[in-house]
Amino acid sequence: MTNAEPPALQVDNLRVYYWTARGPVKAVDDISFTINRNERFGFIGESGCGKTTTIMAILRLIKRPGKIESGRIVLNGRDLVALDKEEMRQVRWNKISLIPQGAMNSLNPIMRVRDQIADTILTHKGAVEAPLLREEIRGLLDMVELPAKVADMYPHELSGGMKQRVCIAMATALEPELIIADEPTSALDVVVQKAVMQTLIGVQERLGASMILIGHDMGLTAQVLDRVGVMYAGKLVEVAPIRELYRRPQHPYTQALISSLPSVREKKRGGGIPGLPPFLLNPPPGCLFRSRCPHAFEPCQTITPPLQAVQPGHLAACHLYGPGLQPGLPQSHESWKQANVDTTV
Numbered sequence: 228m229t230n231a232e233p234p235a236l237q238v239d240n241l242r243v244y245y246w247t248a249r250g251p252v253k254a255v256d257d258i259s260f261t262i263n264r265n266e267r268f269g270f271i272g273e274s275g276c277g278k279t280t281t282i283m284a285i286l287r288l289i290k291r292p293g294k295i296e297s298g299r300i301v302l303n304g305r306d307l308v309a310l311d312k313e314e315m316r317q318v319r320w321n322k323i324s325l326i327p328q329g330a331m332n333s334l335n336p337i338m339r340v341r342d343q344i345a346d347t348i349l350t351h352k353g354a355v356e357a358p359l360l361r362e363e364i365r366g367l368l369d370m371v372e373l374p375a376k377v378a379d380m381y382p383h384e385l386s387g388g389m390k391q392r393v394c395i396a397m398a399t400a401l402e403p404e405l406i407i408a409d410e411p412t413s414a415l416d417v418v419v420q421k422a423v424m425q426t427l428i429g430v431q432e433r434l435g436a437s438m439i440l441i442g443h444d445m446g447l448t449a450q451v452l453d454r455v456g457v458m459y460a461g462k463l464v465e466v467a468p469i470r471e472l473y474r475r476p477q478h479p480y481t482q483a484l485i486s487s488l489p490s491v492r493e494k495k496r497g498g499g500i501p502g503l504p505p506f507l508l509n510p511p512p513g514c515l516f517r518s519r520c521p522h523a524f525e526p527c528q529t530i531t532p533p534l535q536a537v538q539p540g541h542l543a544a545c546h547l548y549g550p551g552l553q554p555g556l557p558q559s560h561e562s563w564k565q566a567n568v569d570t571t572v
């Protein structure tokens with residue numbers, strides 16, 4: 228990719244709130260990121276941090292009481308937030324496809340696989356002649372490494388891995404530019420997870436699509452991602468190439484997340500991060516990780532840290548990194564005070 232090439236997707240200052248009787252739950256609160264062409268970008272973070280809400284917003288599938296409050300979601304120069312319902316329906320499936328959380332349970336139990344795939348194709352492409360349709364379905368099953376005979380089977384005759392492959396075939400039938408997969412392997416056993424992930428990556432590469440992947444297994448997703456965004460309490464707190472993130476995590480939350488992973492080499496069991504994420508109902512300003520952060524200091528109580536570069540291509544939202552600082556080195560509390568004298572309270 229050349230630098231001049233525009234990103235496949237650009238999200239600017241996206242806010243998505245769920246309006247409850249007690250006030251807004253700020254599930255996604257002012258996040259910005261880009262996805263490059265052919266790139267596999269992943270979101271990681273604890274349960275409830277806003278990963279699914281982010282991707283559902285990209286697809287404009289947020290349901291009440293949720294609402295996109297503000298922001299831009301630009302795909303190929305078009306802001307999806309500004310599209311009407313019919314325009315957005317065309318973008319879904321044709322341009323962006325979704326493999327949702329628990330996709331394989333959404334297959335219709337009383338329809339053969341062939342008819343379910345055909346439905347997807349006919350709904351979005353219009354009429355297709357029967358022999359062509361049969362050929363297309365055979366090609367799709369082949370692409371997801373399923374034998375042709377699966378077309379005539381019902382979901383209950385398939386294993387979990389096979390069902391998930393059918394969902395991948397359906398989601399990619401219209402050759403989207405962007406594939407979004409929300410925990411595509413979470414309900415499968417470990418060996419099958421890896422095989423299904425490889426199939427998914429194979430399809431993405433064959434289509435030349437970009438991809439957003441949410442994975443519950445950080446080890447597995449790390450093997451396939453190019454870049455990753457770490458979410459915490461509705462905010463994007465770190466973005467970096469995957470290797471860089473694992474080798475040199477900069478945000479204290481990412482550091483805790485990575486050190487909580489089990490390690491075979493160090494014979495270490497995985498453990499959680501002490502403390503709980505904050506409730507997202509009208510959260511206060513300041514860094515939302517402060518009650519769990521071993522480095523929290525004065526500004527963290529009141530000033531929300533912006534996401535900024537700590538190295539070229541490596542962003543973190545933490546007051547330990549700030550103006551007047553050598554890239555990559557945490558600044559001292561004293562130097563933060565000197566550099567930010569006007570903004571402290």
Ligand SMILES: Nc1ncnc2c1ncn2[C@@H]1O[C@H](COP(=O)(O)OP(=O)(O)OP(=O)(O)O)[C@@H](O)[C@H]1O
Binds near residue numbers: 247254272291292
């Ligand atoms: N319909 C709703 N009403 C109120 N709050 C909601 C609703 N749906 C989601 N939320 C809240 O929004 C926040 C983000 O939820 P989301 O499902 O996006 O998280 P997630 O990162 O995908 O979690 P998980 O890893 O468990 O899938 C959570 O705090 C959740 O409680």
Ligand code: SF4
Binds near residue numbers: 478514516521
């Ligand atoms: S901003 Fe403060 S509380 Fe938040 S992660 Fe950085 S040091 Fe910790």
Ligand SMILES: [Mg+2]
Binds near residue numbers: 278279280328409
């Ligand atoms: Mg989710």
